[in-house]
Amino acid sequence: MSFINYSTKEINCKIVYYGPGLCGKTTNLRYIYEKTDEKSKGKMISLATESERTLFFDFMPLKLGEIKGFKVRFHLYTVPGQVFYNASRKLILKGADGIVFVADSQIERMDANLDSFDNLRDNLEEHGYNLDNIPLVLQYNKRDLPDLIPVSELEQALNYRNVQYFEASALTGKGVFPTLKGIAKEVIKKLKG
Numbered sequence: 735m736s737f738i739n740y741s742t743k744e745i746n747c748k749i750v751y752y753g754p755g756l757c758g759k760t761t762n763l764r765y766i767y768e769k770t771d772e773k774s775k776g777k778m779i780s781l782a783t784e785s786e787r788t789l790f791f792d793f794m795p796l797k798l799g800e801i802k803g804f805k806v807r808f809h810l811y812t813v814p815g816q817v818f819y820n821a822s823r824k825l826i827l828k829g830a831d832g833i834v835f836v837a838d839s840q841i842e843r844m845d846a847n848l849d850s851f852d853n854l855r856d857n858l859e860e861h862g863y864n865l866d867n868i869p870l871v872l873q874y875n876k877r878d879l880p881d882l883i884p885v886s887e888l889e890q891a892l893n894y895r896n897v898q899y900f901e902a903s904a905l906t907g908k909g910v911f912p913t914l915k916g917i918a919k920e921v922i923k924k925l926k927g
Contacts, residue, residue: 736831736925745804747921748829752854753836754846755815758875761904762836763789763812766914788812788822801925808918824857832869832921834913837892839874839882851892869920871898873913878903
């Protein structure tokens with residue numbers, strides 16, 4: 735889980751954006767990266783496959799303060815959504831301190847959301863983690879499009895833990911930073927716990 739760097743007095747936390755292919759994970763991270771102060775972030779690294787990208791960057795939100803004299807640095811990752819990249823998704827999940835599950839709100843994507851959520855649970859279990867114990871928030875993305883799954887149905891299908899959820903449009907940025915703030919608070923709460 736989190737890594738403590740005593741020389742820099744930093745606690746490094748890993749947050750993984752997980753969800754089906756083309757649900758908006760990459761768009762979330764790109765938006766966060768573009769809107770984050772240059773002095774607070776590292777370089778964005780993109781590992782591209784034929785049809786998906788895995789993104790990574792780290793940043794230190796100064797407003798969160800310190801934990802016992804240590805600053806908190808977050809490392810944000812996306813996973814490839816396609817089924818045949820399961821080994822990559824599993825590897826990226828290793829050591830995760832928190833997860834943002836990005837669900838695609840389009841009606842025709844409900845099965846993909848459910849399959850990806852089950853895959854998340856399975857991959858966590860293979861690392862010895864339990865989805866019930868890891869900080870998690872849900873993001874219902876693409877709320878700016880027509881023909882959407884009602885939030886109540888997404889809640890019933892995905893939010894069995896009654897965790898915080900956020901309606902979003904990663905393309906416009908609506909709900910992107912509230913989602914990030916939500917998972918950051920959950921991770922910090924667990925660290926302090």
